[in-house]
Amino acid sequence: MFIFKCEGFNQEQATIQVTSLLWTESGEVTFNANDDSFACLLLTQCKSDSGGFFNLLAGCKPQFIEQWLEYLEEKKLIKKVSLQQIDYKETDYPIKLALDDESASTLLDMLYKVGNFNRLQISRYLKNRNNITYLSTKYDKTDLQRYMQLGKAINFILKLKK
Incomplete structure (x- = not known):
């Protein structure tokens, strides 16, 4: 999960959370802002270098959101942006995702078993998922696709819970 916290010049604040x-x-996006004008600024004409124009609320990649918010910060339209990435291994991850029953955790454990994954493999992959060079030397194309499918399945389960 990725949580972007934005701050305006007049005490405006917004939080953009992506479940990915x-x-x-x-991933699915949750958006909160304490000021309508600030919300409009953040949500209007969203554009990223790699994805072009995108609809932030329809669900998008954290990478696109980061590029958009950095652009707004560089143009001095917003004061500050911070990012918090929450790893699934954290003990309070289900709480932060608003998963309040153990059936989702049980379902995820079953998914790991069916996919023939263990927690160490998943942890190693998640730790290095942004390092393309490492991934290309560590995993073959088939394994990389398995991990990508696991990520999609986990996101689907999380969407069912919300």
Whole structure:
């Protein structure tokens, strides 16, 4: 999960949360702002270098959001942006995702078993998922696709819970 916190010049604040395991994978977006004008600024004409124009609320890649917010910060339209990335291994991850029953955790554990994954493999992959050079030397194309599918399946399960 990726949480972007934005601050305006007049005490405006907004939070953009993306439920995604991968930086380059689209995920469900949750948006909150304490000022309508600030919200409009953040949500209007969103554009990224790698993705062109995108609809932030429809669900998008954390990478696109980061590029958009950095652009706004560089143009001095917003004061500050911070990013918090929450790893699935954190003990309070289900709480932060608003998963309040153990059935989702049980389902995820079953998914790991069916996919023949263990927590060490998943942890290693998630730790290095943004390092393309490492991934290309560590995993063959088939394994990389398995991990990508696992990420998509996990995101699907999380969407069912919300």
